Amino acid sequence: MQHTLPIIVVNGVIDAQVSPLDRGFTYGDGVFETCKMIESTIPLWNFHCERLLHSCKKLSIAVDVDVIEAQLKNLISEVDSEDKKSAIIKIIVTRGQGGRGYNISNLGSPTMVIGIFPATPYPEAHFSKGVKVRLCNQRLGCNSSLAGLKHLNRLEQILARAEWQDETIAEGIVLDVNENLIEAVFSNIFLAKNGELITPDLSEAGVAGVMRRFIIENLAPQAGLHTHIKKCALNDLVNADEVFLCNSNYGIWPVTELLTGQSYRFPVGEITRRLQKLLPSQ
DSSP: BBBOOEEOOOOOOEOOOOOOOOHHHOOOEEEEEEEEEEETBOHHHHHHHHHHHHHHHHTTTOOOOOHHHHHHHHHTTTTTGGGEEEEEEOOOOOOOBOOOOOOOOOOOOOOOEEEEEEOOOOHHHHHHEEEEEEEEEEEOOTTTTBBBBBBOEEEEEEEEHHHHTTTTTTEEEEEEEEEEEEEEEESSSEEEEEEEEEEEOSSSSOOHHHHHIIIIIIIHHTTOOEEEOEEEEHHHTTTSSSSEEETTTTTTEEEEEEESSSSOOOOOOOHHHHHHHOOOOO
């Protein structure tokens, strides 16, 4: 029997429940990946899988990638053929069930939750014409132990996203507590200046996105560009020649306007267009 979306498995069992004692629920003790599915396949799956394993290793959560891939394959087979054409997959790995307290010794097996959801319908104009963004008041804390990881503690992003309801604003730009430019709420950010590509250093805060890595390691070299990863300030952003956001779900969005209390405008530049053209077909 094939299922309509959404469909979720917990430890391989469809429609099973997560225990209220699960540490992912009680402490946010876990990590997750959000992946795009096209025609039953996940683009950049190797990058998603490597980040998931790296994050679990950093948090000392023992996870078997073969088990995840087997559960994922079985779940996709349960999905209606029409839904397999385009969907979103979310994979959550927690430390598993435990009692009260922060001690992680003598715990059982990790909990693995995999869900397949309808694709997010972003406007095509975001890709072709660009987006308007705003500077968020919320700041990201600095923590080198967690920086780069896509862990389950997303309160900073929730508070940042709660700052606006204007549907004409597609994203929010976020700085850290030291006023360094880090990322957007659910995207990474790149700047182009004098023909060079720049993206903020994420060694103290932020999420090292899969599309960010793909651009740095694959697309930029194909375009004859070297990406400079360095500390950036708001001043670097407002004085950039081009700005774009990226995410493995939507690809690359040019930024055409930034609101900070005043408005800064950017062209959809040649570097952004060059990288967009190199993206695999979505």
